[in-house]
Every structure is written in C-alpha cells, then in structure tokens.
Amino acid sequence: MANQPAYKRILLKLSGEALMGREDFGIAPDVMRFLAAELKEVIDAGVQVALVVGGGNIFRGEGLAKAGMDRVTGDQMGMLATCINALAIQDAVERVGLEARVQSAIRINEVCEDYIRRRAVRHLEKGRVVVFAAGTGNPFFTTDSAAALRAVEINADVMLKATKVDGIYTADPKKDPTATRYDELTYDEALDKRLGVMDQTAMVLCRDHKMKLRVYDMDRPGALMGIVMGDETIGTRVHR
Numbered sequence: 491m492a493n494q495p496a497y498k499r500i501l502l503k504l505s506g507e508a509l510m511g512r513e514d515f516g517i518a519p520d521v522m523r524f525l526a527a528e529l530k531e532v533i534d535a536g537v538q539v540a541l542v543v544g545g546g547n548i549f550r551g552e553g554l555a556k557a558g559m560d561r562v563t564g565d566q567m568g569m570l571a572t573c574i575n576a577l578a579i580q581d582a583v584e585r586v587g588l589e590a591r592v593q594s595a596i597r598i599n600e601v602c603e604d605y606i607r608r609r610a611v612r613h614l615e616k617g618r619v620v621v622f623a624a625g626t627g628n629p630f631f632t633t634d635s636a637a638a639l640r641a642v643e644i645n646a647d648v649m650l651k652a653t654k655v656d657g658i659y660t661a662d663p664k665k666d667p668t669a670t671r672y673d674e675l676t677y678d679e680a681l682d683k684r685l686g687v688m689d690q691t692a693m694v695l696c697r698d699h700k701m702k703l704r705v706y707d708m709d710r711p712g713a714l715m716g717i718v719m720g721d722e723t724i725g726t727r728v729h730r
C-alpha cells in the first residue's frame with residue numbers, strides 16, 4: 491500500500507439498514523460513532539468524502555406499497571427517511587470535529603440545503619463531508635441509483651458501497667451458504683448474472699460512465715481507510 495491515498499474524491503453509499511446495527515428499526519448510536527471515526531480517518535488523510543444514505547431502516551416505498559399504500563406516497567416517505575438518516579450522519583460527523591452539510595434532492599430548506607452540484611463540489615474542496623439526502627428526488631428509484639448518479643455528477647474517483655456483506659457473491663450469501671465471493675467482476679457480468687447486491691439501474695449508470703465500484707463490509711474496522719489507501723483485497727471491485 492502507498493502512503494498517499496489512491497483516491498482524491500469518493501462517493502460512499504451507506505445502506506440504511508446497516509445504520510440499525512443490532513436494533514430492528516432506526517439508528518444505533520454505536521454504529522454512528524463507528525462510522526464517524528472511520529470517516530474522520532479518511533478526511534484527515536486528505537480525501538474528499540460525499541455520502542448517499544439509504545432509508546431501509548425506516549421506510550421503503552416498495553414495502554409500504556405491498557401493505558396497501560399508494561406507491562408514490564410510499565417512495566416519498568422513503569426519501570424523507572433518508573433525510574432523517576442524513577441528519578443523524580451530519581450530527582455524528584460534527585461530533586468528531588469534522589464539518590458536514592446535508593443536501594436534499596427534495597426542498598426542505600428549514601432543515602438542510604438543496605442539492606446544488608457546484609455547491610456540493612465546493613464543500614468537498616473545503617474538506618466538508620457532504621451527505622446527499624432524498625435519493626434522486628423521484629419515486630420509483632433507489633438510493634443505489636442516487637449514489638451512482640451523484641458519483642458521476644461530482645466526478646468521484648470511485649463509488650464505495652458499504653453494506654452488511656463483504657462483497658459480491660455468486661448468490662445472496664444470506665440465503666445461499668454455498669455462495670462464493672468475487673474479488674472483481676465487470677458490470678456486464680454482474681448485470682448478466684443478476685447479482686442482487688445493487689440495483690440494475692445503478693449498475694448501468696456506473697458502467698456507462700466508467701465509474702469504478704467497490705462493495706465492502708461496513709462493519710469491518712479500517713476497511714474504508716484500507717480501500718482509500720489502495721488495498722485492492724478488500725471487498726469486490728466492479729469495473730467496465
């Protein structure tokens with residue numbers, strides 16, 4: 491591993507569900523403290539960090555629709571759930587002495603900034619953590635797609651998908667214990683095999699814009715810093 495970070499600007503996608511930790515719902519304070527400490531290491535190394543956070547720990551439109559709710563209303567509730575998570579991350583990050591800004595794709599100006607690309611980039615250049623909230627702002631999308639979109643928009647060097655599994659497997663490892671992990675694969679392979687770790691819209695956007703992707707285990711201490719410092723053995727690398 492080199493002494494200098496391998497990436498200047500990263501887009502980190504955090505699963506909403508991962509924020510629950512050992513709880514069944516909501517946000518676990520120990521997870522937030524862990525996350526803030528991991529982010530501080532990377533920011534202190536001079537890396538610009540933007541985040542997109544999911545909302546699965548609170549609401550998902552699909553689940554609400556299955557329970558009988560109008561899908562668009564459900565998706566709007568899901569997007570608002572991501573805003574709650576984003577505010578919690580902003581707070582956790584500020585507690586460890588970093589600066590942070592939440593930018594929402596849905597206007598809620600009393601609470602946070604609107605998403606303005608040039609402004610987001612300026613925050614990043616100043617060393618602030620930028621948390622993109624409310625996904626793409628549109629129903630029928632996911633925060634994976636929002637992460638891919640923002641990664642491309644801000645010219646991130648890599649998109650990192652922090653999740654509860656340590657990479658991409660031949661099948662969902664939670665359902666199939668015989669599944670094996672890939673060290674690397676192409677977007678077309680992931681799309682052809684319909685590997686469920688990230689939605690297909692997000693994969694296609696990353697592929698078409700040559701955005702590199704790494705899927706890794708959010709709970710592994712030091713994994714984020716390891717990836718940023720060039721350790722290619724952590725998680726699964728996806729490229730064109």
Ligand SMILES: Nc1ncnc2c1ncn2[C@@H]1O[C@H](COP(=O)(O)OP(=O)(O)OP(=O)(O)O)[C@@H](O)[C@H]1O
Binds near residue numbers: 505654660
């Ligand atoms: N082939 C596969 N390899 C690895 N993980 C897979 C695969 N297929 C499905 N999964 C599942 O995908 C999940 C990874 O996505 P993640 O936990 O980030 O969910 P998400 O829906 O993006 O999160 P959220 O909605 O909470 O933001 C893992 O929990 C894993 O069980």
Ligand SMILES: O=c1ccn([C@@H]2O[C@H](COP(=O)(O)O)[C@@H](O)[C@H]2O)c(=O)[nH]1
Binds near residue numbers: 543572628634
């Ligand atoms: O662009 C978007 C992003 C998200 N949603 C809704 O929010 C929830 C939570 O996001 P996850 O990616 O599932 O964590 C999602 O289920 C959608 O309902 C959206 O509508 N548009």
